[in-house]
Amino acid sequence: MATYHLKFFWGLLLAFSLYFIHSTSTSHVYIVYLGINQLHDPILTSKFHLQVLSDVFASEEDAKRSILYSYRNSFSGFSAKLNSSQATTLAKMENVVSVFRSKILKLHTTRSWDFLGLTLDDRGVTPLQLAYGHDVVIGIFDTGIWPESESFQEKPGMRPIPSSWKGVCVKGEKFEPAKACNRKLIGARYYLKGFEQAFGPLNTSGNPEYRSARDFLGHGTHTASTAAGSIVRSASFFGIGEGIARGGAPWARVAMYKICWGKNRVGRCTEADILAAFDDALHDGVHVISASFGATPPLSPFFASSADIGSFHAMQLGITAVFSAGNDGPDPSLVQNVAPWSLCVAASTIDRSFPTEIVLDSNFSIMGESIISKEIKGKLANAVTYFVNGVCNLGNWKQKLATGKIVLCFYIPGLVFEMAQEAVKTANGLGLIFAEPLTKPIADVEDTIPTVHVDISQGTIIGNYLAESPKLPLVRIAPSKTIIGKSPAPTVVYFSSRGPSSISPNILKPDITAPGTNILAAWPCQTPPTLLPGDSRSVKWNFQSGTSMSCPHVSGVVALVKSVHPEWSPAAIRSAIVTSAYTRDTSHDSILAGGSVAGSSPFDIGAGHINPLRAIDPGLIYDMKTSDYILFLCNMGYTQERIKRMVLPSPGVDTSCEHVVKTNANVNYPSISISNLQSTMTIKRTLRNVGWEKNAIYFGTTKKPDGVEVVIWPRVLIFSPLKQDISYYVTLKPLKKSQGRYDFGEIVWSDGFHYVRSPLVVLVNTAADSTVRSAI
Numbered sequence: 001m002a003t004y005h006l007k008f009f010w011g012l013l014l015a016f017s018l019y020f021i022h023s024t025s026t027s028h029v030y031i032v033y034l035g036i037n038q039l040h041d042p043i044l045t046s047k048f049h050l051q052v053l054s055d056v057f058a059s060e061e062d063a064k065r066s067i068l069y070s071y072r073n074s075f076s077g078f079s080a081k082l083n084s085s086q087a088t089t090l091a092k093m094e095n096v097v098s099v100f101r102s103k104i105l106k107l108h109t110t111r112s113w114d115f116l117g118l119t120l121d122d123r124g125v126t127p128l129q130l131a132y133g134h135d136v137v138i139g140i141f142d143t144g145i146w147p148e149s150e151s152f153q154e155k156p157g158m159r160p161i162p163s164s165w166k167g168v169c170v171k172g173e174k175f176e177p178a179k180a181c182n183r184k185l186i187g188a189r190y191y192l193k194g195f196e197q198a199f200g201p202l203n204t205s206g207n208p209e210y211r212s213a214r215d216f217l218g219h220g221t222h223t224a225s226t227a228a229g230s231i232v233r234s235a236s237f238f239g240i241g242e243g244i245a246r247g248g249a250p251w252a253r254v255a256m257y258k259i260c261w262g263k264n265r266v267g268r269c270t271e272a273d274i275l276a277a278f279d280d281a282l283h284d285g286v287h288v289i290s291a292s293f294g295a296t297p298p299l300s301p302f303f304a305s306s307a308d309i310g311s312f313h314a315m316q317l318g319i320t321a322v323f324s325a326g327n328d329g330p331d332p333s334l335v336q337n338v339a340p341w342s343l344c345v346a347a348s349t350i351d352r353s354f355p356t357e358i359v360l361d362s363n364f365s366i367m368g369e370s371i372i373s374k375e376i377k378g379k380l381a382n383a384v385t386y387f388v389n390g391v392c393n394l395g396n397w398k399q400k401l402a403t404g405k406i407v408l409c410f411y412i413p414g415l416v417f418e419m420a421q422e423a424v425k426t427a428n429g430l431g432l433i434f435a436e437p438l439t440k441p442i443a444d445v446e447d448t449i450p451t452v453h454v455d456i457s458q459g460t461i462i463g464n465y466l467a468e469s470p471k472l473p474l475v476r477i478a479p480s481k482t483i484i485g486k487s488p489a490p491t492v493v494y495f496s497s498r499g500p501s502s503i504s505p506n507i508l509k510p511d512i513t514a515p516g517t518n519i520l521a522a523w524p525c526q527t528p529p530t531l532l533p534g535d536s537r538s539v540k541w542n543f544q545s546g547t548s549m550s551c552p553h554v555s556g557v558v559a560l561v562k563s564v565h566p567e568w569s570p571a572a573i574r575s576a577i578v579t580s581a582y583t584r585d586t587s588h589d590s591i592l593a594g595g596s597v598a599g600s601s602p603f604d605i606g607a608g609h610i611n612p613l614r615a616i617d618p619g620l621i622y623d624m625k626t627s628d629y630i631l632f633l634c635n636m637g638y639t640q641e642r643i644k645r646m647v648l649p650s651p652g653v654d655t656s657c658e659h660v661v662k663t664n665a666n667v668n669y670p671s672i673s674i675s676n677l678q679s680t681m682t683i684k685r686t687l688r689n690v691g692w693e694k695n696a697i698y699f700g701t702t703k704k705p706d707g708v709e710v711v712i713w714p715r716v717l718i719f720s721p722l723k724q725d726i727s728y729y730v731t732l733k734p735l736k737k738s739q740g741r742y743d744f745g746e747i748v749w750s751d752g753f754h755y756v757r758s759p760l761v762v763l764v765n766t767a768a769d770s771t772v773r774s775a776i
């Protein structure tokens with residue numbers, strides 16, 4: 001029953017191409033998406049857009065005034081200021097695939113004013129990174145770039161710009177193409193119309209920003225250097241985290257598409273601008289798109305989302321789009337950017353820590369975690385003095401000042417350390433010692449006031465010392481140290497958004513996890529590392545945390561894989577990355593979730609932690625073509641008329657929904673997720689041998705999810721020069737009653753050298769009257 005209800009629901013929703021339009025006379029920016037570009041001539045396409053738009057305006061002049069962008073280079077559509085009745089009229093037109101409001105998206109840093117950064121790995125640079133990547137262009141959709149950073153200087157030996165590149169370096173405020181662009185930074189564009197419609201003119205006096213691809217917020221500089229920064233020695237943040245800075249693909253080229261802008265130092269990105277960047281980037285010739293932003297759930301249907309539309313067209317052109325999963329964890333089902341044609345990246349910790357000594361009087365010391373560059377001294381004070389019940393948030397502030405005091409605050413459910421920081425700062429405190437369960441050991445230079453994180457037992461010791469002291473103890477916090485080899489690592493960081501996908505639970509999201517905690521990367525030297533106006537420090541490198549930071553790690557690896565295997569499709573590259581991921585930490589235990597004692601599940605880490613060297617040589621791949629995604633869309637309830645408009649015509653691509661089998665379980669995804677196993681079912685997967693040996697024998701093994709029998713057939717796959725692709729079948733039989741929870745297993749194919757691993761995620765739903773949500 002549940003299945004039919006849902007199908008009916010989708011049918012209703014998808015019968016109309018109009019999404020979430022409430023009747024109102026005020027105008028908003030809408031995106032009118034028309035699918036592939038049938039006209040092949042940008043000028044004609046724009047004329048056509050104006051013609052369509054004129055139908056809902058009194059004159060062509062009015063239509064011209066309302067239009068923001070005509071998307072005409074890589075697909076067809078436009079964005080315009082419309083009232084709801086105009087939007088409704090357009091949605092009913094024959095050529096229109098969808099009409100939706102241009103939403104405002106957020107950057108995926110851990111706090112609103114934290115922005116993206118670039119990863120620094122202290123270990124050496126691998127030969128792989130040195131040999132590959134020259135021919136790959138990574139398009140970064142972000143807040144712009146600081147072109148003077150050493151990460152974006154061309155290094156001796158850098159080859160000429162690939163001849164396929166059609167992009168440009170656009171002049172703008174404090175951005176001179178001749179000086180800014182080189183063989184490393186080969187393109188820079190910016191998109192502002194959607195932002196200015198939503199937030200008014202970009203005011204550079206009251207609101208620091210550059211009307212150009214130059215970065216103020218730092219996020220784009222950080223992510224670009226993480227994905228593809230050149231190799232720079234002796235990078236550090238005031239000596240902390242010192243080592244070699246470099247991107248995942250140090251030889252790859254960077255093209256910046258600035259689509260997120262600062263509004264009071266918070267990054268905002270609009271869908272009208274994002275789609276414009278896709279329209280250009282696909283035409284310019286990027287090979288990888290790295291996008292660290294998203295919309296907080298509820299998620300829009302795939303064709304009411306600029307990121308999903310843009311990445312669908314990217315996929316058809318062989319371009320891989322990599323997105324961040326979001327920072328809404330650890331609650332389930334809030335993962336973002338879940339389209340099956342893109343990659344979705346969770347965030348985890350690395351084995352580096354920044355122990356910070358807290359010395360009480362001269363009697364004893366305790367080690368906390370922070371990123372503090374200068375010694376701090378003050379009186380230790382208890383939160384109870386300043387906050388009702390000792391709960392450090394603004395609502396509880398007793399209006400008593402904590403000037404010169406370092407305040408000890410304890411976590412309670414719902415109180416995140418950012419709230420405590422805000423409260424202690426408002427009380428004029430000098431610093432914060434925040435005691436919390438060991439699940440959130442994340443230090444941050446973005447801190448509004450210096451903060452040392454300690455666990456509950458350390459916090460209790462400090463609290464008891466304070467209680468026994470006749471007068472307020474003197475506390476000294478020493479500059480943080482950098483330690484490599486911390487255990488356990490990696491662990492999934494608490495804020496990383498978790499699966500299952502709320503709109504298509506049969507596609508496992510996130511796909512993969514990568515480092516996203518305390519990542520050191522390039523930073524604009526004229527932007528304070530905390531982004532706060534009072535901070536006058538100038539740095540070349542800064543620490544940032546978020547899935548914003550993990551996403552460009554994967555983009556860099558995608559660039560390397562693409563460079564080694566230029567002919568691989570985005571699905572093949574994703575399969576290589578997903579099936580080669582590892583799930584054990586450096587101590588050979590299961591990767592922990594959120595630092596708790598619980599192990600992680602595929603909803604936390606997807607297939608596991610990225611493993612670049614293995615991803616280059618995965619042995620086998622699960623490939624997918626446009627037709628596989630058509631099957632997926634048909635199953636989701638999208639009509640074949642609309643699907644047809646979005647698909648580039650090519651031989652062998654069938655856009656009809658006739659052969660739909662009512663389940664997405666057979667989509668050749670590299671992970672397997674069955675959100676509604678009611679009775680025995682058999683699913684199919686197809687593997688391709690991409691190993692150096694054309695003759696190869698792979699043996700299959702399974703780890704069964706609790707209460708599910710798993711049989712794979714055949715158990716042995718024999719590849720030969722004549723038989724490169726082989727299908728196998730997985731029969732899943734529920735052996736238990738529904739428990740309303742997912743269980744996890746895996747399928748591994750191995751030739752003794754390669755381990756091609758797929759997570760197997762199953763929700764048993766055998767009860768007839770089950771209310772468990774299902775999806776097609």
Ligand SMILES: *[C@@H]1O[C@H](CO)[C@@H](O)[C@H](O)[C@H]1NC(C)=O
Nearest residue numbers: 024025056057058083085086
């Ligand atoms: C929307 O705009 C059109 C054209 O300007 C106008 O004719 C129409 O009355 C407007 N509709 C509403 C509901 O305001």
Ligand SMILES: *[C@@H]1O[C@H](CO)[C@@H](O)[C@H](O)[C@H]1NC(C)=O
Nearest residue numbers: 200201202203204205206207
């Ligand atoms: C910018 O904003 C400030 C105050 O926020 C205002 O005084 C100034 O006129 C604005 N400048 C422009 C160019 O709009």
Ligand SMILES: *[C@@H]1O[C@H](CO)[C@@H](O)[C@H](O)[C@H]1NC(C)=O
Nearest residue numbers: 360361362363364465468469
């Ligand atoms: C800490 O040391 C000071 C002086 O060295 C002493 O007066 C004080 O009692 C000590 N406090 C505790 C709790 O041991």
